[in-house]
Amino acid sequence: MTLKEYLSTNDRFAAETGVELLDVREGYARARMLIEPRHLNGGGVCQGGALFTLADLAFAAAANSRKALTLSVTSNITFFRSESAGYLYAEAVEVVNHQKIPCIEVRITNEQGDLVALMTSSGYRKRCELPVDGLE
Amino acid sequence: MTLKEYLSTNDRFAAETGVELLDVREGYARARMLIEPRHLNGGGVCQGGALFTLADLAFAAAANSRKALTLSVTSNITFFRSESAGYLYAEAVEVVNHQKIPCIEVRITNEQGDLVALMTSSGYRKRCELPVDGLE
Amino acid sequence: MTLKEYLSTNDRFAAETGVELLDVREGYARARMLIEPRHLNGGGVCQGGALFTLADLAFAAAANSRKALTLSVTSNITFFRSESAGYLYAEAVEVVNHQKIPCIEVRITNEQGDLVALMTSSGYRKRCELPVDGLE
Amino acid sequence: MTLKEYLSTNDRFAAETGVELLDVREGYARARMLIEPRHLNGGGVCQGGALFTLADLAFAAAANSRKALTLSVTSNITFFRSESAGYLYAEAVEVVNHQKIPCIEVRITNEQGDLVALMTSSGYRKRCELPVDGLE
Numbered sequence: 001m002t003l004k005e006y007l008s009t010n011d012r013f014a015a016e017t018g019v020e021l022l023d024v025r026e027g028y029a030r031a032r033m034l035i036e037p038r039h040l041n042g043g044g045v046c047q048g049g050a051l052f053t054l055a056d057l058a059f060a061a062a063a064n065s066r067k068a069l070t071l072s073v074t075s076n077i078t079f080f081r082s083e084s085a086g087y088l089y090a091e092a093v094e095v096v097n098h099q100k101i102p103c104i105e106v107r108i109t110n111e112q113g114d115l116v117a118l119m120t121s122s123g124y125r126k127r128c129e130l131p132v133d134g135l136e
Numbered sequence: 137m138t139l140k141e142y143l144s145t146n147d148r149f150a151a152e153t154g155v156e157l158l159d160v161r162e163g164y165a166r167a168r169m170l171i172e173p174r175h176l177n178g179g180g181v182c183q184g185g186a187l188f189t190l191a192d193l194a195f196a197a198a199a200n201s202r203k204a205l206t207l208s209v210t211s212n213i214t215f216f217r218s219e220s221a222g223y224l225y226a227e228a229v230e231v232v233n234h235q236k237i238p239c240i241e242v243r244i245t246n247e248q249g250d251l252v253a254l255m256t257s258s259g260y261r262k263r264c265e266l267p268v269d270g271l272e
Numbered sequence: 273m274t275l276k277e278y279l280s281t282n283d284r285f286a287a288e289t290g291v292e293l294l295d296v297r298e299g300y301a302r303a304r305m306l307i308e309p310r311h312l313n314g315g316g317v318c319q320g321g322a323l324f325t326l327a328d329l330a331f332a333a334a335a336n337s338r339k340a341l342t343l344s345v346t347s348n349i350t351f352f353r354s355e356s357a358g359y360l361y362a363e364a365v366e367v368v369n370h371q372k373i374p375c376i377e378v379r380i381t382n383e384q385g386d387l388v389a390l391m392t393s394s395g396y397r398k399r400c401e402l403p404v405d406g407l408e
Numbered sequence: 409m410t411l412k413e414y415l416s417t418n419d420r421f422a423a424e425t426g427v428e429l430l431d432v433r434e435g436y437a438r439a440r441m442l443i444e445p446r447h448l449n450g451g452g453v454c455q456g457g458a459l460f461t462l463a464d465l466a467f468a469a470a471a472n473s474r475k476a477l478t479l480s481v482t483s484n485i486t487f488f489r490s491e492s493a494g495y496l497y498a499e500a501v502e503v504v505n506h507q508k509i510p511c512i513e514v515r516i517t518n519e520q521g522d523l524v525a526l527m528t529s530s531g532y533r534k535r536c537e538l539p540v541d542g543l544e
Contacts, residue, residue, distance in 0.1 A: 006178060007178050010177070010178040010180075011176075011177045011178045011183065012173060012174050012175070012176050012177070012183075013174060013175050013176060013177060013182075013183035013185055013186050014177070014183065014185065016174050017185065037148065038148050038149060038152050039148070039149050040147075040148050040149060041146070041147045041148070041149060041150070041196070042142060042143050042146040042147045042196065042266070043205070043207070044146075046149075047147065047148075047149035047150065047189065047192065048188065048189075048192045048208050048211065049149055049150065049153065049185055049186075049188045049189025049190075049192045049193075050149050050185075050189075052184065052185045052188040052189070052192075053183065053184075053185025053186075053188070053189070054185075056183065056184045056185045056188075057185075060177070060178065064178075069179070071179070071215070071218075072184050072215055073214065073215060073345075073346075073373055073394060074212065074213065074214040074215070074345075074346055074348075074394050075184065075212070075213050076210065076211070076212045076213075076346075076348060076484040076528060077210065077211050077212075077213075078209065078210040078503075078511050078528065078530060079207075079208055079209060079210070080503075080504045080506065080511065082207075095486075095488075095523065095526055096488045096523060098488065100396070101345055101396060103486050103488065103526065105526075115503065115504060118503055118511065118513075118528065120484060120486065120526065120528055122345060122346050122394070122486060124372070124373060130178070209481075209509055209530060210482055210484075210530050212348040212392060212482075212484060214367075214375050214392065214394060216367075216368045216370065216375065231350075231352075231387065231390055232352045232387060234352065236532070237481055237532060239350050239352065239390065241390075251367065251368060254367055254375065254377075254392065256348060256350065256390065256392055258350060258481060258482050258530070260508070260509060278450060279450050282449070282450040282452075283448075283449045283450045283455065284445065284446050284447070284448050284449070284455075285446060285447050285448060285449060285454075285455035285457055285458050286449070286455065286457065288446050289457065309420065310420050310421060310424050311420070311421050312419075312420050312421060313418070313419045313420070313421060313422070313468070314414060314415050314418040314419045314468065314538070315477070315479070316418075318421075319419065319420075319421035319422065319461065319464065320460065320461075320464045320480050320483065321421055321422065321425065321457055321458075321460045321461025321462075321464045321465075322421050322457075322461075324456065324457045324460040324461070324464075325455065325456075325457025325458075325460070325461070326457075328455065328456045328457045328460075329457075332449070332450065341451070343451070343487075343490075344456050344487055345486065345487060346484065346485065346486040346487070347456065347484070347485050348482065348483070348484045348485075349482065349483050349484075349485075350481065350482040351479075351480055351481060351482070354479075402450070
């Protein structure tokens with residue numbers, strides 16, 4: 001099973017939220033989510049938790065692409081635009097491939113390419129590995 | 137309709153995720169979520185996005201308890217413990233009740249009171265108000 | 273040499289900036305700084321870097337009070353008030369005493385006790401120790 | 409007086425710390441600092457507060473390049489490498505030029521181009537303007 005298949009199957013919250021992994025490469029991942037009425041908050045726009053879930057799956061894929069099991073330690077997310085329909089894309093890029101505490105930046109954009117949110121996350125690499133064979 | 141009723145009904149993503157508002161007072165809110173299998177990530181523990189959604193509803197209730205509609209600008213969340221069952225509680229406390237950019241801190245704890253995650257969020261108050269009458 | 277003496281002497285940037293360690297206990301530290309004209313920014317108020325330096329020394333003392341040498345990984349600081357004179361106090365409290373990645377919160381207040389800034393920092397404990405004997 | 413001259417003269421803390429503004433354009437700024445013994449912390453490497461001061465001046469120049477006086481609301485900084493000598497460069501790039509709450513990212517690199525720290529800051533634009541005429 002590849003990392004992409006593993007996370008797509010086993011991250012049940014991301015799957016239930018409708019997040020789909022598109023690409024997984026070393027230090028990189030891309031995911032998307034179609035905004036549905038169930039993703040909206042009290043203001044009628046996509047809830048921050050849905051955006052975070054989208055970004056977090058992209059983070060998890062990029063962070064775990066280096067073999068060692070990597071958990072999220074801290075995430076900082078800034079919201080720029082409210083979106084209520086269409087696809088959102090999350091692109092995770094490794095800022096630093098540190099052997100213990102990597103840093104990954106995730107940009108969420110809408111279908112027009114406008115920046116919706118920016119997340120910077122620090123992870124922590126454990127000694128064990130996910131039971132996967134390959135990335136995609 | 138009170139703010140508690142409004143957010144419980146209209147924040148559809150939080151409702152779908154199973155987050156329940158318990159208390160809403162001026163500058164304060166408390167919410168909870170029962171961890172179910174659907175909340176787990178690829179590591180078998182509660183996904184960061186589910187934790188964020190729990191914290192974000194508590195933030196929204198505390199932030200909007202001052203009448204002006206308040207959006208989240210940026211959130212910083214740090215994860216301390218992995219949880220895979222039981223109730224999680226989020227307690228949101230206003231750090232600063234600024235008229236334009238309030239700051240709210242949310243602590244997520246498990247049933248034993250252990251700290252699971254800490255979120256600090258800055259909001260932005262708009263000129264309009266939510267159509268609510270009272271808090272609880 | 274105690275940790276308090278060690279940091280007061282060897283953190284040359286904090287000393288040059290005028291930061292003074294007041295208390296160091298396990299998982300706790302307090303520092304202060306008298307705002308002088310040299311601390312001001314282009315807006316005539318205490319520069320964010322001076323506030324950060326004050327908070328960072330309090331963080332360093334609290335983080336290193338558990339013996340293992342602890343570095344700062346990431347810090348999130350939110351500014352609430354502009355100050356241009358008087359003493360500022362930074363109080364660092366351990367949120368979580370994790371053996372590898374502790375989290376410490378620092379609150380900066382003015383002489384009247386108003387909150388000036390809030391910093392949340394995650395550290396990383398190394399295997400080595402600072403050459404100190406005791407805390408204060 | 410240009411914005412570059414204004415900040416170089418009036419940000420006294422940045423000037424005292426040895427930070428030098430190199431370039432100021434719309435939504436962009438670059439600064440540098442030569443690490444001296446006075447910048448070191450108890451671990452013998454450049455103190456986080458000195459790095460923050462370097463990043464903060466670059467942020468201030470980029471944030472104020474849009475005319476409206478812009479203050480820092482919250483900053484998230486992650487440290488990757490310890491440096492104890494040589495020049496450090498801070499490059500500030502506007503992520504979003506929002507009329508009220510812009511977001512700016514600052515990357516600090518050493519002379520070899522290695523990433524030393526990454527800062528993401530949200531600002532708040534006031535109604536007034538700095539008394540400057542032009543950028544550089």
